[in-house]
Amino acid sequence: MISWRKHYKKGLVAIGLLLSTSASIYAQGDAANGEKLFKANCTACHALDKQLVGPALGGIVEKVKTEQNLDTDWLHKWIKDNKALRASGDKYANEIFEKFNKVEMTPFPNLSEQDITDILEYTSNPPKPAEPAADAAAATDANSFTAMEQAKRDSMNGKVIIISLLAICGLLIWLLVRLRQLVKLQQTEELEGLNATRATSFSDLYKKYSYVGKGILTLLAIFAAYGIWNWLMWIGVYKGYKPEQPIYFSHKIHAGINKIDCQMCHSSAKYGKVSEIPSMNVCMNCHRNISEYQGKYFEPGKDKAFYDAEIQKIYAATGWDAGKQQYTGKTNPVEWVRIHNMPDFVYFNHSQHVVAGEQAIINSFNKKNPDAKIDVVCKACHGQVDTMNVVQMANDFTMGWCIECHRTTEVDMNNGYNKEYFKNLHDKLKKQYPQTEGKITVDAIGGLECGKCHY
Template sequence: MISWRKHYKQTLIAIGLLLSTSASIYGQDGDPKNGEKLFKANCTACHALDKQVIGPPLKGVVDRVKTEGGVGKDWLHKWIKDNKALRASGDKYANEIFEKYNKTEMLVFPNLSEKDIDDILAYTTNPPAPEEKKTPEATAGTEATAASPADKTTTNIVIISLLAIAGLLVWILIKLRQLVKLGQSEDLAGLNETRVKSFSEIYQKYHLIGKGLIAILALLATYGIWNWIMWIGVYKGYKPEQPIYFSHKIHAGENKIDCQLCHSSAKYGKVSEIPSMNVCMNCHRTISEYNGKYMEPGKDKAFYDGEIQKIYAATGWDPQKAQYTGKTQPVEWTRIHNMPDFVYFNHSQHVVAGEQAIINSFNKKNPNNKIDVVCKACHGKIDTMNVVQMANDFTMGWCIECHRTTEVDMNNGYNKEYFKNLHDKLKKQYPKDGGKITVDAIGGLECGKCHY
């Protein structure tokens, strides 16, 4: 009895030690799932798991620092929290890494707790397997396979029905021909021989009607030619393919990137120029593959990754060495919006001075299709376009109509001061709608404003 109790106590002690050891191991190793969230939030700007970005790949970093520098997790905790202080302390391995990666200083993360860092390191040691996602194409293919027998049956029924209708029509035509032959008497045959058979005879008989028809046709032809000429250069709906696929829906729509981050000249200059490839590389230097949730129908991750590689080829960026090679390839973009040489249009005037006035006017005229950015008034809802297209006519009449209906914002600092002495005069001159002043009242219809 005493022996049994002794072994029982030993067993309990052993189980307790095992549980405590397991708990301590788990606490030390961390939670990979939480580590994945922390990694994506704090590390992906400079690091990836399996390839070099700005910094080295971090998969297996715990084993790597142990092998290379003979250091462990405690060292990694110090490095992540404040690598600058660690280097200043004279740590040999820390300074070696700093020199190895071109003296690129890593950010400090004093906000991360010890557990947070353990979770991140657990993720780099044993990243969770990615969940399989069913693509729309696969789902559609399954549905198509399931529905294929029913589709074949329906197709056969339609073909048989059409053949039956065609046979019935042929039979009706034959019967009608027989009835016509039976009903044609000798008197009717003689009358057919006396009918007018030449065009000249018909014209002589009905020349007044003929001249009237010719006049109408001439007017219609003239109108058609005039209408065709008037629409030369109007390319609403034009959306050419570009040498590098760029989806505004992904960038401006899904990722909420401000238009002026790329098209900065629209706010400060006449032309909203095409951004240089260096602007693309501000982000894509660290984004070498597409991991977004949205995908355009017919496109997959491999397609988007391939387009990013085209950016690297154009700029001469080597993602493996994280440096430029100096070998660039100019990108021949196809221009979509292009004003004629005889038209002056200043983007900054509309984007800065007219921003709120244009937005208010557009939303008033389109209550069910409101906009939040001034660019959309002319270029359409660009944040929903995978391929950019010309959303409006961009004719002179279209511009004039906008100037006639857009109310000037007299409360902004510029207009309030500049038109200080003109307010009363303009209100008397334009008393409609309680003295509201539209762009045409301040020179918006003057020829010299746009044609110089």
């Protein structure tokens, strides 16, 4: 009898241990949260291991400590508002600004101290990359594929470990409850009765306890279903995906520094379902005259010769002879690598968002992000493209992402289209939901209906 109790205690200790390991996973969640924040806010300009627009940030805490004798307090100030820090006359802040050709880093006043601590934790202790699946990497374009795999794994590993641990705990608790019932039984007169049903051989035992096995199998099945669901949810998702392009075309130089309107090149966004990549003729409208780069901005690591050579590629592609100022007729189509690509079963229409939804989306985005206001509707979904030398996916572009915005964005009932089209509906909804004072989010006009987004 005593031995039963002993086991019971041991069981409790085991559960305690398991719970504490899962708790410690949560504690390390800082770096994971930091990674998320880093990817959302910083990867446009920083990488951990190499210089992009800004310096490499791997081990930055250690670096400013040893090289500049500055502590994390300085980093917090810099990240929150580097401009203010420079204005305060801080020596190192001004030094590094000069060193990077006075390229301004975005201030991040909306990041909390904890957020910044998390980001710094990530730069000091980035999670080790998992081994890429050898066969998968070989099968597809190596870089982009592994980056995508990595993103998937990172997000799944943590969840799977925690859920597995919880499941194991559950199993243990259940076993202990059973044991305790047995202990109680032993203490009663029913012991006799129990003895009668006692297993006498291994096969008896199996028969009696096969439900344990079944239980485990069921659990495994649940895990598998969970894994498959996760995998499905990640189809086509590559936030941060930025492949190498045949011409090094910089959005920062065009849309940012030279303030060329997005729609000058992506004009079809306004009228159609897709927002196309401009043809080489559009480039030639300007580059017939701009054959050299004479800008002051240089992305670290690039020089005038590099940009000039890239501009020459436009001439090679269109068969333009700059010396004779005429086309030779020999063309070489440029094959841009597509970055955004929804699965075929999804219907997404740019004009619905860029024309009908424009004001609604801008207003709602600016209300949600008072510190990162946008002027151009495209940025609500594509991020600050005009600061990116290389475009990358700024959001997950999952179903959940579409729906989240539809739930929270108020439709602009006063734009010409909706005023006309939805007048009756609007009045009806106003009566139906008086508490919303006639405020109507996209879900109310059908933005959550499966058929609107799926063929």
